[in-house]
Amino acid sequence: MKIKFHGHAFVEVNTGKHIILIDPFITGNPDCDVKLEDVKCDFIIPTHGHGDNFGDTIELAKRNNATVIGMFEVANYCGAQGVTAHPMNTGGGYNFPFGRVKLTTAHHSSSFPDGTYAGDAHGVLITVGDKTFYQAGDTGLFYDMKLLGEMYKIDAAFLPIGDDFTMGVDDAVKAVEFIQPRIVVPVHYNTFDIIKSDANDFKRKVESIGKKCVIMKAGDVLEI
Ligand code: NI
Numbered sequence: 245m246k247i248k249f250h251g252h253a254f255v256e257v258n259t260g261k262h263i264i265l266i267d268p269f270i271t272g273n274p275d276c277d278v279k280l281e282d283v284k285c286d287f288i289i290p291t292h293g294h295g296d297n298f299g300d301t302i303e304l305a306k307r308n309n310a311t312v313i314g315m316f317e318v319a320n321y322c323g324a325q326g327v328t329a330h331p332m333n334t335g336g337g338y339n340f341p342f343g344r345v346k347l348t349t350a351h352h353s354s355s356f357p358d359g360t361y362a363g364d365a366h367g368v369l370i371t372v373g374d375k376t377f378y379q380a381g382d383t384g385l386f387y388d389m390k391l392l393g394e395m396y397k398i399d400a401a402f403l404p405i406g407d408d409f410t411m412g413v414d415d416a417v418k419a420v421e422f423i424q425p426r427i428v429v430p431v432h433y434n435t436f437d438i439i440k441s442d443a444n445d446f447k448r449k450v451e452s453i454g455k456k457c458v459i460m461k462a463g464d465v466l467e468i
Pocket of ligand 1: 292294297352382409
């Protein structure tokens with residue numbers, strides 16, 4: 245599985261057969277390295293309704309005839325705009341053509357930019373073959389992350405460190421202790437002034453507990 249980072253919390257998972265986008269925030273994302281018209285995808289998973297996560301989901305789904313996988317309310321919202329959508333809810337998993345998706349708990353609010361209720365925010369676990377990728381979504385630290393570490397062998401975990409809206413550095417280091425991923429990547433920081441955070445400080449602290457941290461720039465690819 246190849247995971248390409250596109251800035252903020254936007255990642256592109258390429259299984260070799262399918263492309264899955266998570267939180268495709270292109271329009272208004274100062275760190276994004278791709279143009280909307282150049283992006284190809286088969287599935288899109290917005291972790292919640294906020295503009296910097298749901299982003300360009302509708303436009304990308306229409307252009308690529310892609311299926312949106314999301315919270316029940318998010319799927320309904322997409323369906324009402326003529327987009328194919330697969331509804332899920334927190335704690336549920338489903339086997340898609342590319343692999344298994346499970347929606348995990350996230351402590352965060354969720355509504356669309358127009359104010360429409362978007363259900364609960366969530367994280368995403370994607371398992372393809374023997375590899376598992378965890379994108380925590382926007383979330384504060386919560387103790388049940390320990391369950392993820394106990395129940396799954398997580399190869400890569402993308403965790404927010406920007407503080408203010410999500411975990412900051414120290415809470416994200418505690419999350420690493422709970423999740424025990426093979427590799428951790430910090431996301432959702434420095435895109436805007438309000439979420440300025442020190443990724444090098446995070447990396448040092450993660451390494452001090454014996455874990456590997458990779459700081460990715462937009463356009464970088466992590467293979468797991
Ligand atoms: Ni958010």
